[in-house]
Amino acid sequence: MNFSPKLDGEHPETVTINVKPVRLPHLTDYLPDLQTHTNPIQHNHFYHPSDEFYLSESDVIIRRTLYDLAGNSTPSSHPAYHRAGPRKQIFYEPGEIRVAIVTCGGLCPGLNTVIRELVVGLWEQYGVREIFGIKAGYRGFYSMDPVRLDVKMVHNWHKRGGTVLETSRGGFDLEKIVNAIEHHGYNQVYIIGGDGTLRGAVKIFNEIRSRKLYVGVAAIPKTVDNDVGIIDHSFGFQTAVEKAQQAISAAHVEAESAPNGIGLVKLMGRSTGHIALYATLSSRDVDCCLIPEIEFYLHGEGGLFEFLDDRLKQEGHAVVVVAEGAGQGLIPRTDAEKQERDESGNPVFLDVGLWLKTELKRWWGVAHEGELFTVKYIDPTYMIRAVTANATDNLHCTLLAHSAIHGVMAGYTGFVAGPINGNYAYIPMDEIAEIKNQVNTKDHKWAWVRSVTAQPDFQRI
Numbered sequence: 001m002n003f004s005p006k007l008d009g010e011h012p013e014t015v016t017i018n019v020k021p022v023r024l025p026h027l028t029d030y031l032p033d034l035q036t037h038t039n040p041i042q043h044n045h046f047y048h049p050s051d052e053f054y055l056s057e058s059d060v061i062i063r064r065t066l067y068d069l070a071g072n073s074t075p076s077s078h079p080a081y082h083r084a085g086p087r088k089q090i091f092y093e094p095g096e097i098r099v100a101i102v103t104c105g106g107l108c109p110g111l112n113t114v115i116r117e118l119v120v121g122l123w124e125q126y127g128v129r130e131i132f133g134i135k136a137g138y139r140g141f142y143s144m145d146p147v148r149l150d151v152k153m154v155h156n157w158h159k160r161g162g163t164v165l166e167t168s169r170g171g172f173d174l175e176k177i178v179n180a181i182e183h184h185g186y187n188q189v190y191i192i193g194g195d196g197t198l199r200g201a202v203k204i205f206n207e208i209r210s211r212k213l214y215v216g217v218a219a220i221p222k223t224v225d226n227d228v229g230i231i232d233h234s235f236g237f238q239t240a241v242e243k244a245q246q247a248i249s250a251a252h253v254e255a256e257s258a259p260n261g262i263g264l265v266k267l268m269g270r271s272t273g274h275i276a277l278y279a280t281l282s283s284r285d286v287d288c289c290l291i292p293e294i295e296f297y298l299h300g301e302g303g304l305f306e307f308l309d310d311r312l313k314q315e316g317h318a319v320v321v322v323a324e325g326a327g328q329g330l331i332p333r334t335d336a337e338k339q340e341r342d343e344s345g346n347p348v349f350l351d352v353g354l355w356l357k358t359e360l361k362r363w364w365g366v367a368h369e370g371e372l373f374t375v376k377y378i379d380p381t382y383m384i385r386a387v388t389a390n391a392t393d394n395l396h397c398t399l400l401a402h403s404a405i406h407g408v409m410a411g412y413t414g415f416v417a418g419p420i421n422g423n424y425a426y427i428p429m430d431e432i433a434e435i436k437n438q439v440n441t442k443d444h445k446w447a448w449v450r451s452v453t454a455q456p457d458f459q460r461i
């Protein structure tokens, strides 16, 4: 596919962009004789769909929106993903659909909204009545009884934090999970989880495909850390940033109200500092933001303590925000601690906030013996994710859930529903599972953090 925007003035040439549609797995790849059915939305009196209401394979979203028209560093082709939305024909008979929904990994604001909207969307738009919740993450497929869900039951779930279905880490046993899917006769599986969950979902999808099962698998990316690649942002992230403001404000008040006061806030962010970065930019009370993507150091020229010394002299107080995964290499730990992993295999972190607090006090004691100094450490980690989604995230969760449903009904499988450039798209699971969204420390946002805080760049002099 080509399109050729005409440019006026200085750039008279036509620029051709080669758009490459990204192929999505489809049930008919291995079940070629599947029957199609008219989408039941066609007869839903609330919708009255016209032909434009439906999307087709030719509706795509081009991933890249920024171009250098001088042709510098322009790749030869541009991936375009299928747009999410209802298709005129579906590959399921509504009366024969049996759905499983599971939530895995850590909490994230909006989980319950996604579950609710999956149930409501399936029930109201497609007439599905066999909908089951899998308890406690992947392990629940084979070790617990499923919970039957209906619209009445989930009515208020979007007003609750956490996940009513419960979640867990670990417990991924591919054989047992796919056996359970077969045993229970599920033909649609909706998986809500983060990077680890998505890697598991790819395996489940591959196994289902190799067994040639009539089962569509869709995932909805969940991560409070916003560390899943390709998509614009994950649900719950904005709520978490908003919630983090309260901790930063409290740290600021505490710091301001003491001679040489430091307010220290630890925010979530296992290997990416998005929450810390966005919270810093929106708060403007932060003097220094430490993220996993930037190695920092404490002592010497250009270090954290030299900077804070200066800030305390000038302002009398300072606020430091640290992402939980920052500075992990600096914290002394035993060999056993270095090997420690959670049940999913994620490295277990030491508390960077507590360590920093101790180091700050030690430094001050030596550098300014006898002078008053206070560090107030606030750790709101679970408070920013164990909350109800805000209005924007709730809407986002709804659109994600409905997008996933329309995609599965259309026979697509092994995909993730997510926002790309403000529109909802279907992305192959294996592609998204391997791409981490890290803070780009070379772009304007990080430069903006530096200009707001005037913090050091921690490039050793």
Ligand SMILES: Nc1ncnc2c1ncn2[C@@H]1O[C@H](COP(=O)(O)OP(=O)(O)O)[C@@H](O)[C@H]1O
Pocket (backbone or CB within 6 Å): 104, 105, 106, 137, 138, 139, 168, 169, 170, 171, 172, 193, 194, 195, 196, 197, 198, 199, 200, 201, 203, 222, 343, 344, 345, 346
């Ligand atoms: N590489 C993997 N292969 C299969 N399953 C995985 C993989 N990584 C994680 N999982 C499973 O995915 C689930 C959630 O993973 P976890 O890393 O805890 O959270 P998240 O999905 O939020 O990143 C767990 O049940 C875990 O066992």
Ligand SMILES: O=P(O)(O)OC[C@H]1O[C@](O)(COP(=O)(O)O)[C@@H](O)[C@@H]1O
Pocket (backbone or CB within 6 Å): 105, 106, 107, 169, 194, 195, 196, 222, 223, 224, 225, 268, 269, 270, 324, 342, 385
């Ligand atoms: O819930 P736990 O096991 O205490 O883990 C905390 C971790 O969960 C998170 O909130 C989210 O991580 P996941 O998206 O990988 O589940 C991280 O920010 C944090 O490091």
Ligand SMILES: [Mg+2]
Pocket (backbone or CB within 6 Å): 105, 194, 195, 196
């Ligand atoms: Mg993760």
